[in-house]
Amino acid sequence: MADGGFKESTQCKDWIFTETTLREKRESVNQKASEKVRKHIAEEYRMQNKDASEDKLPVTLNADEELLLVVYYTCQLGTLAAAMNLPSHIRGYAVTYFKRFFLVNSIMEYNPKTIIFTALYAATKASDHYIPIDQFCKKIPNSTPQQILEFEFYLCQSLDWDLYVWLPxxxxxxxxxxxxxxxxxxxxxxxxxxxxxxxxxxxxxxxxxxxxxxxxxxxxxxxxxxxxxxxxxxxxxxxxxxxxxxxxxxxxxxxxxxxxAQTDINKAKEIGKKLYFCMDPYQRKNSAVYLKRKAEDEEQEMARQRRKIERQKSVPDRNPFA
CATH class of the missing domain: 1.10.472 (Cyclin A; domain 1)
Incomplete structure (x- = not known):
């Protein structure tokens, strides 16, 4: 049969599941993300002097709601690839990247509207159909190179750098x-x-x-x-x-x-509104916790640079040819 080594591939070992294990994986990711997101939202509320008690925190998405949104955005990704006249194998790569990313991450942690662009751009590079980022962005309204490239590392890391996809x-x-x-x-x-x-x-x-x-x-x-x-x-x-x-x-x-089967657009929009309120504030660039963490990271980087300069000053300026 035309498996061509598929059984020995990382895709077979790491990305093929039973229905039970697939659902268990999604539920586990959802549960961990829900706990983390609620903790971060409570932190955000406290920084804004809001009531951060449990009953005041927004209800997070469940695993089924996350899956419905993943399917919805997967279909949007396929439509986008077709509109850009990209070959079917690139569409397959992009959709696979997107689905795998949200199999190990929660939609509450990363905005799917951004990840679909990152997945598609990564797919063009991985399948030898490279498009310069500026040219790529011209084909996608309201997108910027920085926006697309910002999550490229996280995407590849979540895929465990397993970028080759066995398509049918x-x-x-x-x-x-x-x-x-x-x-x-x-x-x-x-x-x-x-x-x-x-x-x-x-x-x-x-x-x-x-x-x-x-x-x-x-x-x-x-x-x-x-x-x-x-x-x-x-x-x-x-x-x-x-x-x-x-x-x-x-x-x-x-x-x-x-x-x-068609995704219920109204249901997807309803869940999307719910997602807006339970999105991890650590991913919102205008949130108090994001700005606080950014300032802390910048301070740590400045301290690291100062230590580096001090170490360089303490080393005698010797002539290696003396």
Whole structure:
């Protein structure tokens, strides 16, 4: 099968889960973030001489609400990539980066409106489609190089610098090329049409959790099955891979359901309003705690520079050639 070493990849080891472990991971991240954010908001309230008692603090998002916003912004990211006429694999990289980032971080900690731009820009560099940052920003209204680059390090760090993404588009092409040999009776025109339709189907479902649950090869076979069931069935029989059919059918059914499922825009906006009040004030550049921390960091840096200068003064000015 066209796994091409996927089972030995870091994606398989670190980014493929069961439905249970995936949900547990999201709930754990949400719980830790909620506790941290409420602590920071209480600190902000006290600095503003507001009542910081527990009952006065805003209600934080739960894991399901965070996921709904992630899906919503993932779809927005896909639309943005399409509007910029970027290739499908770059869209796949960007969406994957965004989803992985918010699998280990909370939306209450980092503004998704900023991270979608950072993820897309990082994807262009990682997939050898580099666009100069100034030119990139011209294509995105109200964006600045500083805004996009500010979180690039945090993005890569959250991904554990695992920037190569195994997407289903290459296995899709590989399977259909192999079909020409395994099933010579199928016209090439049928295979070409299948490729284009299956690729479109996969692109429309990039926002789904199935990319955290299945290998790229299974995703590709499921897309082929969706477009042409006879072709997929005969191919698996010709390659003695009939045992994969139940998983392929199951995945295809889930993909089909997700393809037509639309994010509730009103619900997303409602959660977005809730997010505004429970966003970590440490990320708000006009908040009291942010300004305090910035001043402390600047003072520490100045102290470090002073110590460095003092050390340099204490070293005798010796001529190394004497």
């Amino acid at each position: 588009f290459r296995p899709l092409q590989g399977f259909l090329l192999d079909c020409q040999k395994a099933l010579p009776s199928f016209p090439h025109e049928t295979l070409f049409k299948c490729h284009d339709q299956a690729k479109q189907f996969l692109s429309e479902t990039l926002h789904s959790d199935l990319y955290f649950l299945y290998s790229p090869s299974i995703m590709a076979l499921s897309a082929i099955y969706h477009v042409n069931q006879d072709l997929c069935t005969q191919y698996l029989e010709a390659k003695n891979l009939q045992k994969l059919m139940p998983k392929v059918k199951e995945n295809e059914a889930q993909l089909l359901e997700l393809q037509h």
